[in-house]
Amino acid sequence: MQMPRPTEEDKARFRALVPDDPGIEVKPMFGQLGAFLGGHMFAGLFGSDVGVKLPEPELAALRERGARPYGPPERPMSGYVTVPDDADAAELLVRGAQFAATLPPKVKKKR
Template sequence: MRMPRPTEEDEARFRAAVPEDPRVEIRPMFGNLGAFVGGHMFAGLFGSQLGVKLPEDELVEVRAAGGGDYGPPERPMGGWITVPEGVDPAGLVARAAEYVATFPPKPTAKRR
């Protein structure tokens, strides 16, 4: 599978949607971008798709508003959904950040 790449406009849209919060880190992920809190990714770009990680009940709500599977079509990411057209991406991204902030922090990887 060839990894889709975001455009500069996609990256700008992503960065504008991510909350300014000292806990948040944006970093590259396989040629795309991911936003993290405590080592957990809560929002990401997959080509032009902006996806968020939300609890199951909120996934149902966003899917009803037009959200779809996030990630490669042959292997979408569980617990993730794309931000549908016409929905405020900043609001969903902020909800996703608060959701993953409830997870215990991931331990930092030891360098060899």
């Protein structure tokens, strides 16, 4: 599987879309970027695609508008969609962060 590489412009665009919240952490993941709240990834960058995790009814509505699966075509990530070009990406990432805030905090695994 060939992993697409985001450009520095893609990374800067993603960081600009992530809500400004002290609880949100943007960190690298497999050569990409992910945005986390409470240990839950709510948004990610895969090549130049921005993905977001939302409640299923909102994901279904985005799929109806043409949102594609997020992640590698061979193994897309469940619970996420690629933000459609005609959508307000910043607003969707705010919604993703709000959704992540409703989930119980993840417990870090001991190494």
